Amino acid sequence: MADRAAxxxxxxxxxxxVRDLKQQKASADQIEEExxxxxxLKAQLGPDESKQKFVLKTPKGTRDYSPRQMAVREKVFDxxxxxxxxxxxxxxxxxxxxxxxxxxxxxxxxxxxxYDLKDQGGELLSLRYDLTVPxxxxxxxxxxxxxxxxxxxxxxxxxxxxxxMIPDAECLKIMCEILSSLQIGDFLIKVNDRRILDxxxxxxxxxxxxxxTICSSVDKLDKVSWEEVKSEMVGEKGLAPExxxxxxxxxxxxxxxxxxxxxLQDPKLSQNKQALEGLGDLKLLxxxxxxxxxxxxxxxxxxLARGLDYYTxxxxxxxxxxxPAQAGEEALGVGSVxxxxxxxxxxxxxxxxGRKVPCVGLSIGVERIFSIVEQRLEASEEKxxxxxxQVLVASAQKKLLEERLxxxxxxWDAGIKAELLYKKNPKLLNQLQxxxxxxxxxxxxxxxxxxxxxxIKLRSVASREEVDIRREDLVEEIRRRTSKLLCIC
Amino acid sequence: MADRAAxxxxxxxxxxxVRDLKQQKASADQIEEExxxxxxLKAQLGPDESKQKFVLKTPKGTRDYSPRQMAVREKVFDxxxxxxxxxxxxxxxxxxxxxxxxxxxxxxxxxxxxYDLKDQGGELLSLRYDLTVPxxxxxxxxxxxxxxxxxxxxxxxxxxxxxxMIPDAECLKIMCEILSSLQIGDFLIKVNDRRILDxxxxxxxxxxxxxxTICSSVDKLDKVSWEEVKSEMVGEKGLAPExxxxxxxxxxxxxxxxxxxxxLQDPKLSQNKQALEGLGDLKLLxxxxxxxxxxxxxxxxxxLARGLDYYTxxxxxxxxxxxPAQAGEEALGVGSVxxxxxxxxxxxxxxxxGRKVPCVGLSIGVERIFSIVEQRLEASEEKxxxxxxQVLVASAQKKLLEERLxxxxxxWDAGIKAELLYKKNPKLLNQLQxxxxxxxxxxxxxxxxxxxxxxIKLRSVASREEVDIRREDLVEEIRRRTSKLLCIC
Numbered sequence: 014m015a016d017r018a019a020x021x022x023x024x025x026x027x028x029x030x031v032r033d034l035k036q037q038k039a040s041a042d043q044i045e046e047e048x049x050x051x052x053x054l055k056a057q058l059g060p061d062e063s064k065q066k067f068v069l070k071t072p073k074g075t076r077d078y079s080p081r082q083m084a085v086r087e088k089v090f091d092x093x094x095x096x097x098x099x100x101x102x103x104x105x106x107x108x109x110x111x112x113x114x115x116x117x118x119x120x121x122x123x124x125x126x127x128y129d130l131k132d133q134g135g136e137l138l139s140l141r142y143d144l145t146v147p148x149x150x151x152x153x154x155x156x157x158x159x160x161x162x163x164x165x166x167x168x169x170x171x172x173x174x175x176x177x178m179i180p181d182a183e184c185l186k187i188m189c190e191i192l193s194s195l196q197i198g199d200f201l202i203k204v205n206d207r208r209i210l211d212x213x214x215x216x217x218x219x220x221x222x223x224x225x226t227i228c229s230s231v232d233k234l235d236k237v238s239w240e241e242v243k244s245e246m247v248g249e250k251g252l253a254p255e256x257x258x259x260x261x262x263x264x265x266x267x268x269x270x271x272x273x274x275x276x277l278q279d280p281k282l283s284q285n286k287q288a289l290e291g292l293g294d295l296k297l298l299x300x301x302x303x304x305x306x307x308x309x310x311x312x313x314x315x316x317l318a319r320g321l322d323y324y325t326x327x328x329x330x331x332x333x334x335x336x337p338a339q340a341g342e343e344a345l346g347v348g349s350v351x352x353x354x355x356x357x358x359x360x361x362x363x364x365x366x367g368r369k370v371p372c373v374g375l376s377i378g379v380e381r382i383f384s385i386v387e388q389r390l391e392a393s394e395e396k397x398x399x400x401x402x403q404v405l406v407a408s409a410q411k412k413l414l415e416e417r418l419x420x421x422x423x424x425w426d427a428g429i430k431a432e433l434l435y436k437k438n439p440k441l442l443n444q445l446q447x448x449x450x451x452x453x454x455x456x457x458x459x460x461x462x463x464x465x466x467x468x469i470k471l472r473s474v475a476s477r478e479e480v481d482i483r484r485e486d487l488v489e490e491i492r493r494r495t496s497k498l499l500c501i502c
Numbered sequence: 503m504a505d506r507a508a509x510x511x512x513x514x515x516x517x518x519x520v521r522d523l524k525q526q527k528a529s530a531d532q533i534e535e536e537x538x539x540x541x542x543l544k545a546q547l548g549p550d551e552s553k554q555k556f557v558l559k560t561p562k563g564t565r566d567y568s569p570r571q572m573a574v575r576e577k578v579f580d581x582x583x584x585x586x587x588x589x590x591x592x593x594x595x596x597x598x599x600x601x602x603x604x605x606x607x608x609x610x611x612x613x614x615x616x617y618d619l620k621d622q623g624g625e626l627l628s629l630r631y632d633l634t635v636p637x638x639x640x641x642x643x644x645x646x647x648x649x650x651x652x653x654x655x656x657x658x659x660x661x662x663x664x665x666x667m668i669p670d671a672e673c674l675k676i677m678c679e680i681l682s683s684l685q686i687g688d689f690l691i692k693v694n695d696r697r698i699l700d701x702x703x704x705x706x707x708x709x710x711x712x713x714x715t716i717c718s719s720v721d722k723l724d725k726v727s728w729e730e731v732k733s734e735m736v737g738e739k740g741l742a743p744e745x746x747x748x749x750x751x752x753x754x755x756x757x758x759x760x761x762x763x764x765x766l767q768d769p770k771l772s773q774n775k776q777a778l779e780g781l782g783d784l785k786l787l788x789x790x791x792x793x794x795x796x797x798x799x800x801x802x803x804x805x806l807a808r809g810l811d812y813y814t815x816x817x818x819x820x821x822x823x824x825x826p827a828q829a830g831e832e833a834l835g836v837g838s839v840x841x842x843x844x845x846x847x848x849x850x851x852x853x854x855x856g857r858k859v860p861c862v863g864l865s866i867g868v869e870r871i872f873s874i875v876e877q878r879l880e881a882s883e884e885k886x887x888x889x890x891x892q893v894l895v896a897s898a899q900k901k902l903l904e905e906r907l908x909x910x911x912x913x914w915d916a917g918i919k920a921e922l923l924y925k926k927n928p929k930l931l932n933q934l935q936x937x938x939x940x941x942x943x944x945x946x947x948x949x950x951x952x953x954x955x956x957x958i959k960l961r962s963v964a965s966r967e968e969v970d971i972r973r974e975d976l977v978e979e980i981r982r983r984t985s986k987l988l989c990i991c
Contacts, residue, residue: 069643080592101891101921103569154558175924304907402590418793432590435664
């Protein structure tokens with residue numbers, strides 16, 4: 014299996030990288046450049062093999078991750094995974110590359126970003142571009158019609174034939190829970206529906222054949238001005254200027270459920286069957302979001318288009334707001350950190366008999382979030398604990414190593430996170446200093462008197478208070494004290 | 503950074519694979535074959551690109567991981583990581599390839615198994631072969647003298663100048679805790695010391711230059727008979743037969759601390775300074791192991807050699823015992839599942855000024871353990887839960903979707919793992935059946951009467967008992983009931 018494992022892993026990060034770039038709305042050029050870097054590696058590294066001299070370093074282009082950096086990654090993943098589990102998701106994994114044909118025709122204009130591995134072997138293979146298409150392939154292959162799953166700590170999907178908008182609302186709830194828990198600042202989730210976009214294009218007079226390409230143009234509205242998007246529609250894509258203007262009137266609107274209701278009364282849009290379905294579902298969605306208490310975080314935004322071909326219904330994208338929005342002032346977007354939508358047709362494409370499995374899902378932009386959290390921590394100079402040790406087992410006098418070993422072993426066996434200094438006769442001051450440096454909240458101090466009395470002196474590092482605890486009560490007391498210290502996030 | 507990420511990941515699994523094979527004492531041929539597979543991939547897959555026809559499958563040599571398989575992996579990693587954290591370890595990560603010179607000369611006869619990436623670029627690069635040498639390089643590069651860390655959920659090390667045998671004893675305690683928690687059957691940890699081996703070789707008359715190669719021969723004793731090992735020593739490695747016989751007398755012994763004491767009285771061995779130091783330390787180690795209550799799991803075994811060059815002191819290896827050892831019967835080993843030892847010289851090799859950082863560590867054979875756990879589960883037909891949902895929010899009558907959504911949202915916000923069926927009006931029977939299938943232990947049932955009374959009916963799926971709980975007490979009651987159900991392993 015060396016071939017499988019090695020090739021899978023070759024492409025894993027590249028796939029993720031390209032996908033994250035997409036989520037951050039990087040340009041096609043930028044992404045193609047990333048892909049090209051890999052191919053050019055040999056040339057980049059230079060041919061000076063003979064002159065090589067030993068230097069203490071990691072290979073070019075690689076890095077180590079320190080305990081501090083790993084602690085940040087772990088905390089972010091922990092928040093995400095705990096949320097996915099709270100919502101009852103199973104976890105699956107799929108290979109990092111797929112048959113090229115599995116990926117072909119699923120991504121629209123993004124297809125040019127798919128990285129082919131064709132020259133790696135006889136089967137035509139490509140890097141996975143996201144986790145959604147492989148998930149749909151997995152469902153069709155295993156004839157699954159119902160599953161709620163997550164995938165490498167960032168993708169969550171609900172597959173199955175259900176009553177409208179209930180799973181969709183849960184996906185938005187999950188995005189809110191994760192972004193709130195991460196405490197990376199205020200955020201807003203833009204929501205739209207592919208059927209509303211298509212209906213809007215139809216009533217504005219866009220020819221059917223241009224729906225998808227015009228959709229891609231609209232998708233750029235969060236990065237460039239309407240004038241530039243219009244110029245692309247008219248200049249590059251051959252749309253009549255008056256058609257573009259009609260689109261412009263719609264896509265510059267955003268708001269809450271009242272905008273949905275207003276458009277339901279729109280004389281043109283309300284005549285279009287697709288738009289009407291989309292608007293009706295959005296209205297229902299907002300009802301459920303209100304029950305979930307998150308309607309205030311959601312903005313119906315007609316400019317949200319999401320480039321990918323496979324979406325069929327509701328689509329959404331979460332953006333961070335740079336500063337707490339001041340009254341009356343437009344909040345500044347600083348980029349997408351999560352996104353998703355409904356894709357009811359994708360599994361059917363893979364199923365030999367075309368059986369449909371409706372799906373809705375979301376993806377978290379984890380690399381983006383790691384950077385934000387790291388930057389914020391550096392700016393705040395906040396201390397990050399890199400261990401979880403609850404208590405240091407210490408001694409007040411010499412010759413108590415055996416007693417320390419016995420006690421620390423008792424604590425480990427009881428599931429307490431405990432350490433001791435690896436010295437026969439450490440000074441008490443050094444033991445207390447170690448706790449200060451490592452952020453250990455409690456010290457269990459053994460002394461000769463304590464041994465006689467059958468107690469342990471438990472010291473709080475922060476308050477310096479000490480209290481004698483009967484040895485048989487120590488585990489419970491440590492649990493009680495440290496559970497109070499745990500942050501419930 | 504595409505180059506870094508992609509190349510790192512290219513080699514990650516291959517490195518792990520080779521290392522696991524080594525831990526399982528696979529032959530050099532077998533390992534080289536695994537490496538060759540990768541290179542031959544293109545040829546293996548065949549040139550029939552033109553005849554390709556779309557089939558619903560994963561690429562050759564790849565596989566999906568089902569929720570059940572992922573649940574097994576997650577449980578194993580969870581046990582290991584929790585134990586590492588209980589012992590106060592930080593986590594780091596290093597690239598999957600290193601400069602070739604970083605790895606050169608650290609592994610002895612295993613060096614031929616190192617997979618060079620030389621042809622990938624100008625820098626001479628190699629796959630990491632284990633996590634120990636990269637860790638030593640990390641310490642020297644960052645001028646760290648003290649750290650306790652783990653590395654991708656399987657490697658744990660303690661670096662620093664400490665009093666003898668205290669960290670070594672903790673490593674053995676950790677191995678015992680993990681193997682006990684995993685419940686993969688009875689196990690035994692063989693212990694020896696490089697200094698005892700070297701002293702033994704010296705007093706037996708092995709020339710200094712042959713210590714390492716004879717050490718490698720001894721290392722095979724758990725797979726082949728003494729006769730075969732002797733024939734390799736004499737035939738291939740040119741040792742005098744009487745020297746080999748003297749070695750044979752020693753390496754066929756194993757036992758507890760009494761064997762240590764017996765060898766401390768051995769007229770020849772006790773004259774050798776190195777052997778004496780090793781035996782003295784082992785005696786101290788056994789004292790600490792007794793305090794930790796794990797001396798019964800440890801066997802001092804003179805045939806344990808561990809092939810790698812970098813070990814300088816105590817070495818150990820855990821093996822599973824096929825059946826509970828019957829009185830007087832020799833327990834059958836079924837292969838190594840964890841191993842490690844002390845390597846006090848490795849960091850100094852990397853440090854420009856040769857500063858030493860003593861280290862001791864262990865590595866868990868996770869792929870081996872996954873297979874064992876999976877096999878055991880399949881044999882037992884035990885049901886594996888693939889979600890952690892604590893409660894299903896259900897309704898007894900129609901038209902209660904809104905109430906279900908409100909309640910499930912409250913539970914999510916309180917951190918309860920909760921689900922609901924995505925139907926407007928599901929039948930109660932279907933909701934109960936879903937719980938049976940998914941292993942959900944509790945059902946929170948809303949009915950019109952309950953709404954009037956301000957209560958929720960909480961049903962235990964196992965006992966079918968139902969009790970009305972005041973809505974404000976529901977979260978606490980669910981926590982109380984499910985904490986009892988949690989297995990503390």
